[in-house]
Amino acid sequence: MRLEWTTGNRLEVLENGEQYYPRVFEAIAGAQREVLLETFILFDDAVGRQLQQALIQAARNGADVQVLVDGWGSPDLGPDFVQPMTEAGVKLRVFEPAQRWFGTRINLFRRMHRKLVVVDGERAFVGGINYSIDHLAESGPQAKQDWAVQIEGPLVAQIQAFCSASVRTPQPARRAWLARWRARTAARRKSDDAEETQPGAAPRSASPGRAAFVTRDNARHREDIEHQYRVALRGARERVIIANAYFFPGWRTLKAMRRAARRGVRVDLVLQGEPDMPIVQTAASLLYAHLARAGVHVYEYCARPLHGKVAVVDGRWATVGSSNLDPVSLGLNLEANIVVRDEQFARALGDQLERLIRESCREVELETPGRLGSAWISVRSAVIFHLLRRFPAWVRWLPRQSPKVANLPPHGA
Numbered sequence: 001m002r003l004e005w006t007t008g009n010r011l012e013v014l015e016n017g018e019q020y021y022p023r024v025f026e027a028i029a030g031a032q033r034e035v036l037l038e039t040f041i042l043f044d045d046a047v048g049r050q051l052q053q054a055l056i057q058a059a060r061n062g063a064d065v066q067v068l069v070d071g072w073g074s075p076d077l078g079p080d081f082v083q084p085m086t087e088a089g090v091k092l093r094v095f096e097p098a099q100r101w102f103g104t105r106i107n108l109f110r111r112m113h114r115k116l117v118v119v120d121g122e123r124a125f126v127g128g129i130n131y132s133i134d135h136l137a138e139s140g141p142q143a144k145q146d147w148a149v150q151i152e153g154p155l156v157a158q159i160q161a162f163c164s165a166s167v168r169t170p171q172p173a174r175r176a177w178l179a180r181w182r183a184r185t186a187a188r189r190k191s192d193d194a195e196e197t198q199p200g201a202a203p204r205s206a207s208p209g210r211a212a213f214v215t216r217d218n219a220r221h222r223e224d225i226e227h228q229y230r231v232a233l234r235g236a237r238e239r240v241i242i243a244n245a246y247f248f249p250g251w252r253t254l255k256a257m258r259r260a261a262r263r264g265v266r267v268d269l270v271l272q273g274e275p276d277m278p279i280v281q282t283a284a285s286l287l288y289a290h291l292a293r294a295g296v297h298v299y300e301y302c303a304r305p306l307h308g309k310v311a312v313v314d315g316r317w318a319t320v321g322s323s324n325l326d327p328v329s330l331g332l333n334l335e336a337n338i339v340v341r342d343e344q345f346a347r348a349l350g351d352q353l354e355r356l357i358r359e360s361c362r363e364v365e366l367e368t369p370g371r372l373g374s375a376w377i378s379v380r381s382a383v384i385f386h387l388l389r390r391f392p393a394w395v396r397w398l399p400r401q402s403p404k405v406a407n408l409p410p411h412g413a
Contacts, residue, residue: 003212003228003339009153011211011345013320015352017047017135020127020148025050027119031058035065036118036163040073040111040322041130044081051131052085059089063120068167068405070112071097073130083410092408093167095334110218110403113333115148115322116163124151124159126213126338128245128309128322135307141274144307145356147349149320149338151211158213162336167405210342216323216335225323226330228339230256232313236265241353242311243270243301246324247284253325254287258294266297270353270361273300292366303360309337312350316343 014020028035028051035058042048059065067085069077071094085092095112117125127148133139135146151159216225226249233240233256240260247269261267269291271284288298309325312318321337323329340346 003214004158005210005212005341006154006158007207007210009151009155009209009211009342011209011340011342012150013345013349013352014125014127014129014148014150016137016144016146017129017133018137020125020129020135021047021050023150024117024125024148025054027123027125028054028117029057030061031063031065031119032061033063033120034118034160035063035067035120036116036160036167037066038068038112038114038116038163038166039131040070040113040115041132042069042074042077043130043132044077045133047133047136048081048131052081055085055090056088059085065090066093066164066167067091068093068095068112069408070095072111073113077408079410082408086408086410093405094408095405096403097406111333113322113329114215114336116159116336118156118160118163121156121160122152124156125149126151126159126322126336127320128307141304144305145301145303146307147310147320147352149340151338153209155211155213155338162213162215208342208344211338211340214321214337214339216330216333218332218334223330225321225335225337226250226253226325228319228337229253229311229325232311232317232319232339233257233260235317236260236267236313238265238314239350240265240267240311240313241270241350241357242268242325243306243308243353243356244311244325245272245305245307245309246326246329247271248287248327249325250330254290257291257296261291261295267295268297268299268353268357270299270301270306270357272306273302273362274305288364289366292364298364299357299361300364301356301361310349310353312346312353315347315350317341318346318349320349 014023028037035055037055042051055065055067067090069092074094082092096110115125115127115129125148128146129135129148134142135144137143214224214228215221216223229242229249230253233253240257242257257267257269291298309323309329310318310320318340319337320340321335323333323335323337329335
């Protein structure tokens with residue numbers, strides 16, 4: 001998959017809601033022509049109300065305001081929250097409205113997990129931060145650690161075109177993409193085999209403001225984000241830092257991490273130490289020994305739940321976005337990241353990750369098991385690994401219809 005790289009972009013990393021919300025709300029409220037917004041979670045809380053008011057102001061300015069939320073992530077928006085926006089002219093749509101069976105939501109899989117904003121075709125925001133108060137430290141010990149990027153420059157046009165289509169158009173039906181997937185899989189395997197023989201495949205130069213927009217869907221771009229991680233890992237020469245909330249990547253990505261460490265690259269992996277869901281830490285821990293034996297340094301972030309999906313390679317390459325490195329993000333959800341080859345940006349993000357490791361992480365130290373224990377760990381890890389990695393493939397074959405994008409009525413979800 002070839003990315004459409006652009007240069008001359010102005011990129012700024014934003015850490016947590018404290019930096020992100022003031023910037024994005026100000027941009028939206030000042031819009032004059034258009035606001036395109038996609039988010040997994042929009043809650044009716046203090047942060048959601050600030051977004052609501054910014055969107056209303058943009059609509060009153062005369063801007064065309066288009067909002068797409070996910071039906072699973074944002075299921076309970078009431079009329080007192082929705083109606084003021086629709087009356088002001090905000091167009092609200094929901095991806096796969098929540099389906100309930102005896103009061104329980106059942107449409108868990110294939111979620112719209114992206115977090116994107118484009119304002120007037122001049123400024124864009126890409127990252128992992130939702131619109132809820134738990135992205136602010138004031139919400140308490142469960143406040144999430146995460147990042148986003150503000151973008152100005154040529155890349156904004158790509159993101160604008162993507163959002164303009166996605167807020168109105170559902171993903172293609174299964175039959176349409178199944179044949180394409182088979183053809184692409186064969187081509188990608190050939191490409192990956194070629195990359196395996198070419199360490200350093202990732203370009204070594206980092207042009208100012210060089211960036212690309214990369215997405216993952218269940219049609220034409222099923223492996224694009226994970227593929228970019230592999231290319232960067234294969235080209236790494238000095239240092240890799242990956243901070244990822246939900247970590248259980250594909251075998252080829254794990255192999256690329258191990259190979260980087262074995263050829264002398266310092267590979268630091270930052271995962272959840274205070275997880276919002278305990279199963280996340282349990283699943284990731286099954287990979288600790290496999291990675292540590294190759295020289296990968298595994299850290300657990302213990303200050304609060306880690307929600308980030310970011311990485312830096314050699315102080316030149318970076319990625320920020322919504323995609324975790326787990327079966328759900330890599331095999332089912334709709335995701336969006338940017339990849340950047342800009343030394344100033346990569347170093348800024350890298351400095352933040354270094355601070356995180358230094359101040360708020362503990363390095364995982366593995367006990368050396370006996371021969372029988374080691375064999376049992378290897379067997380257990382292999383079984384669970386392959387079960388989890390095949391989970392998205394099994395889910396894809398469950399009966400389903402093409403995803404729906406529906407208008408959100410004034411009376412709410």
